Amino acid sequence: MSPDWTALEQELQAWQDQGLTLPLWWRDDDAIEPTPQLDRLTSLSETLNLPVHLAVIPRDATPALASYIASSSQLIPVVHGWAHQNHAPQDEKKAEFGAHRPIEQALADAGRGLDALRDLLGDAVTPMFVPPWNRITDDITQGLARLGYTSLSTYKPRSTAEAAAYLAQINSHLDPIQWKGSRSLVPPQQLLDQVSRQLNSRRHGLADNAEPYGILTHHLVHDTAIWDFTEALIRRLLGGPATPWTHAQRTTP
Template sequence: MASWQALADEARLWFDSGRTGILWWRDDDAVDAGPALERLLAIREDAAVSLSLAVVPAQATPALAARLRAAPDVDVLQHGYAHVNHAAASERKKMELGLHRPAMMVLGELGTGWLALERLFGAQALAVMVPPWNRIAPTLVPTLPEIGFKGLSTFGPRRRPRPTRGLLEINTHVDLTDWKGGRGFVGEAAALAALVSALARARAASPAASAEPVGVLSHHLAMDGEAWDFLRSLWQRATILPGLAISPARALFTTETVSTPSLVTGEANG
């Protein structure tokens, strides 16, 4: 387990090597404006850090779009289509972007979802796919660039920066919620251990240019008080540590990410 001092020590190793460890912040399951979103945006504003929201297109409301227009530097990523589990009841892991339905139906929904995000959020929406539950069938990944997506973001260390031609993968590595243990905060020591480990792994990358950005994953609709307190402390501390920087998703995925996905033909629900 790690401490705040361990994070400071890791940041110092980056600084002493003349490099900068890149952090980024992704919050999942955004659908509407409300008190939890306001709390999230307040932390972002107080710490002056960049935030990306993974928005569920089929559930996104005009109220959410209106609220984010007042925060134009918040990036919007596409969180699947409806965040609906299509896996069989016998399967342990939930999945929306799997092979349980025809691929053209899945891709058609994603195209419909992009149109919804583009209509609601305009230039704030990036062509980055965040699969619900961080799961996508491997055979579907190569199809994402074919319908215009330039980025993919799941959870855990990526195998390679570009899993397929035309697609950049930038993941999250620190989930603040203990989904298997009561859905409360995973704990300060565990969260910091995951963060320090991911930073150390990125620092060890060779060549240095291939160092993976380290993502912090929050869920504003599901977090308890301890998770909120940790999130605020993390960004307040990280912004003043030499050797670390917090990057917006837009910069990480490059300006090419904002190009509009093309629609695919085929049957789509919703």
């Protein structure tokens, strides 16, 4: 059964009728090397003309990935933790930068993540920190700016424009993967309803529309249904009222 786009279409039309603009950005996690899936991501980004902020795992990133990124104007590398290693106990949610080890150790890993990617990618690296599993403690967040980071990206609408002093919060808002079930596409009607609600909240001033609306993907685990839905949604958003956003457009908080 095909999903009903009517509610989202009506919400998008309301945005256009009111002269509103939706800043739209795309984050994709877990890159370490060139793969056919990365080829598909890059090709889709080119087709849609929406750059991808590619969250690269520093410990495992290869020189081949650096060459690949250098060959594409669509990929904006950002820092995805250090090793994507879980430090939480078995009965807790996974986290690399949670409250499960000394803060100094976690900050050291965050710092060497940025340093390692700068060594590999040079000036192409954007100083955005993306903690694996979108989890990070406030104590660690407070130390990111002094390591050279200018922004933090996790998941769900932000509550403040700054995660800490001199550190912008730029989150992702829609993840199409059903991680705890089929690991395929979340029921598409559920996703469309989520986008509609989120955009309605922004339009009525209940959520921060200065925060770019973030689509979160994981190219390595996509099936056809996830690819197809992601393309259809982004294409429709860019048809109005969304405009592409990249980290380079960010103003200092």
